Amino acid sequence: MSQEVQFQILPEEATDDAFLKERIKTELHISNDDFTFEWKKRSIDARKKIIKLNCSFTVYSQEETPETGISFQPKNVKDCPPVAIIGAGPAGLFAALRCLEIGLKPILFERGKDVRERRRDLAILNKEGIVNAESNYCFGEGGAGTYSDGKLYTRSKKRGDVEKALQWFVEFGAEKDILVDAHPHIGTNKLPQIIVAMREKIIEQGGEVHFGSKLTDLNVENDQVKEIQLNGSEWFAFEYVILATGHSARDIFELLHRKGIQIRAKSFALGVRVEHTQDLIDRIQYHGRLNDDYIPPASYSLVTQVDGRGVYSFCMCPGGIIAPCATNQEEVVTNGWSPSKRNNPYSNSGIVVSISPEDFPGKENDPFVCLDFQKYIEHKAWEAAGKTQKVPAQRLLDFVQKKKSVDFPRSSYQPGIVSVEMDAIFPPFVVNRLRQAFSDFGKKMNGFLSNDAVVHAPESRTSSPVSIPRNPETYEHIQTKGLYPCAEGAGYAGGIISAAIDGMKCAEAIKEKISGGKLY
């Protein structure tokens, strides 16, 4: 029988297998060398000055072999029932992969381009400030998850589902470390080839993937989806449609509303993206320990309450870059990414305030109330930045002390930065909470509240400001049969892993409907 063992070691001991074997012998009172072991989990404990690694191992006796477990078992689905999947983000891709396992034919329609072509549009956006409304950091193969940090942790409690999603990432080329690390991450440089491998598998097994294919209309008869329209012209018959279009597909929310398909306003979070040097964050989090090969660039997670409302850090990217994530020319949006080694000299995170429909008295029932506010802030930022993709910015201490910044340290945001006071962009109920939260965070992390840090605005695409209601058991839209609102854009996921899991669940719900409850 295999056994599990946990203990703490110094980070520099983690790669010394002989040391680890001796330590396991001591911990488990084993007197011989007739066993093998493999890492199970690993996390940094930096609470005290001497940094430790929490580790756990599975230990196998000589006769046992570690389970390799085939995690992904596709079938040829060429002649299986077709399912239209709109959007090739993590949700759409994982829905398609799950279709291959359970005998459905996935036909993926993505408005953007494949990952290679998409990279060119991102270069133009970064260098010339030109936003391609169909191909940007949010739209295109792999969705918003492609050029991201690729952090794969989630608050989802369903361990089995999370393990499965992580194993599929490994199946398509991610490092096995993501199965072990407490805070797994892939990195922008490695995600594109993983996504290409997923696409190739979908096609090889009889599915289809179409780029430049934007859903523009739906034909619904007697509350049942009958057809989808692509690119404003061609119609295709489909009885099952997974709508995995993400939080930035505003035209989809408008389309559903126009068709009388119910949508609802949803809370989201809004704020700024703050950038420090990574050295500063390492020094704070690792008690002065710097440039160390044995410990990863430090991260942080901060939360406080200001006037009865949560303000918190979001999508923290150690060794990262702040990216221009607008999906239209006349708006400015920030987000962050990191390469796999997280070796840029900067660290950034969103610091955001929760916004809810109740913030707009009298308009709580307007499904667009939060989306309109999000749009308004993004447009205001664009105007404040001189109607360019430059980003409004303010030194952190200047922001807290209500002073305009006269100059800046270097920023990772490639299109450039413009000095703007945050009060010119956000209303008082947001900006005052952010100001107070930064003061609180300065007390929690000594040195965080530094004038060498810069806030960039806005961080506004944290989650969808609209939800598309569905039946929690069947996953179908509450009134429209055959329509499966999926993942982040519909309000059922936040992040790559939870979106991927929701995609798989939507595929399963369709199979169960077709086959009267059976998955296989």
Ligand SMILES: Cc1cc2nc3c(=O)[nH]c(=O)nc-3n(C[C@H](O)[C@H](O)[C@H](O)COP(=O)(O)OP(=O)(O)OC[C@H]3O[C@@H](n4cnc5c(N)ncnc54)[C@H](O)[C@@H]3O)c2cc1C
């Ligand atoms: C820069 C950046 C960094 C991020 N970092 C992380 C991170 O480290 N970890 C993490 O967990 N999350 C991260 N996120 C968030 C994460 O990417 C999203 O939560 C996740 O991608 C949501 O998946 P989804 O499939 O629901 O939607 P999306 O990824 O948004 O995919 C939706 C897809 O649908 C397509 N689409 C939209 N409308 C249409 C239409 N009408 N017709 C056809 N196709 C359409 C879009 O082009 C897009 O490809 C980051 C996001 C960004 C922008």
